[in-house]
Amino acid sequence: MEKQVIEISKNIYNSQQYKQVIDVSFSELKQDKEPLSLDKFFSDFNDIILDIPTEGNQSIRSIFNKVDSILNTGPDPKDIEIDNLLSQIEELQQKVDALQSSNDEETHPQFDNGKLLLNATETSKKYVMERGKKRQIMDGDTQKVLIQLNGGRADTPFQEVAIQLPPSIINGVTDGIPINDSNFNLSESTIDEDIQKEIWNKDWSDPSLNLNWVRTQYSYDEYLETLSRDLEEKAAVIEYVEDQINLRRNNLSQLKFVDDDQRKEELRNEISDLNSTLESVETRESEVSTALRRLLNNPSLWDEAVSEQTQVIGDNPEISGTVLGNNLKYLFDEGFLEKNDIDPLRKGLKQAAEQRNEDPRKAQRWIEDIEKKNSGKKERDLILVVEKTVDRLQENPNSKGRI
DSSP: OOOOOOOOOOOOOOTTTHHHHSOOSOGGGSOOOOOOOHHHHHHHHHHHGGGSOSSSSSSHHHHHHHHHHHHOOOSOHHHHHHHHHHHHHHHHHHHHHHHHHHHOOOOOSSSOTTOEEEESSOTTOEEEEETTEEEEBOSHHHHHHHHHHTTOOTTSOHHHHSEEEOHHHHTTSOBOOOBOTTTGGGTTSSSOHHHHHHHHHHSOOOOOOOHHHHTTTOOHHHHHHHHHHHHHHHHHHHHHHHHHHHHHHHHHHHTTTSOOHHHHHHHHHHHHHHHHHHHHHHHHHHHHHHHHHHHHHOTHHHHOOGGGSSOOOOSSOEEOHHHHHHHHHHHHHTTOSSOSOHHHHHHHHHHHHTTSSOSSEEHHHHHHHHHHHOOHHHHHHHHHHHHHHHHHHHHOGGGTTOO
16 A cells, blocks of 8 residues: 655744734623614713813714705705895885984974964964975965964964064074975975975965955956966976876886885885875865856856855854755765765764754864764865865855855
8 A cells, every 4th residue: 555645734923923813802701892773873972962062073063064064955944034034124224214314304493393483573474394494374275274283273363373483583594485285295295395396386376265355355357367377377287296296107117127125115105295296286276266167157256245244254154064965965076075975975974963962063163073973085075065165154154155
């Protein structure tokens, strides 16, 4: 049998090499690591969160930035809401600043705006303060309104509510544009003085419609000419104001796609103020036209002498409810009133009549009772009926106030 040679070999490792080949750890004595899970992560995170610094490489801030970069969902909705709110606050603040600026109007050091002044030696010269200047009052209707705004009644004498000043003082107050019914609604308005002055220049005279008084100032032909001229002047004002309104409407239309809310609001306010003026002038034009037409159709109205009348009527005559009812219908039919339905006006007049067991009653009491039971257009219309009835009584007391 042939001999077989078996080679025996062994590897010899030095002290560094054998640790790379042989596991020298005591694995049977060491516990395995607990596997990482979401539950464990959050449990550990909750345990140490108060110990984590707010800033630094290993901080709450770094965790937040890491999470935000992973989510990458864009701006925080709350941040967007906060930005929107801040923008709204800024916009509102701009509006508040604009209103405060507009309210910082000029004033006189002694005489507040709205106060009435009277020249003590020339009592026909009556004024109202506006923007630190005195504006001469040029017609009786405007005067009555201003008296009531200063705490009086329509029939209160001007000197009772005005500050009487000697010429040396009143002449030292800067003159403003005279005021009448054509530019009355532009007082304290957004319309600049140049436009107000132009309106005044076009229509500066407002003749009285009280025949008892005008008989002492004019002849019949002179008064007809005065009324005709006044109608021409008011037509010119109406055309001018309409042009100003259209100009602003065009400007507003051009700003339709422009981000300038402040200018748009200014234009809207100016249009509103000019529309108020237009309505006032048109109303007065209608009144003057009616007066002229009546005199032309019935010249005998002019010839009725005051001495032949049974009584002299003041500013606060007695008026019956029946007369007011008839005049209400007439003024409604002629288009003098704002309301387009007469039934609410009749109901309002009836409610005013029921306020006291008194018929006839004084004109001022009618107005007080109307104000108690009505508001808005209805109140203005019914008061206008009373005022027109008073005017009619003053023109012809024998008419009993029937228009």
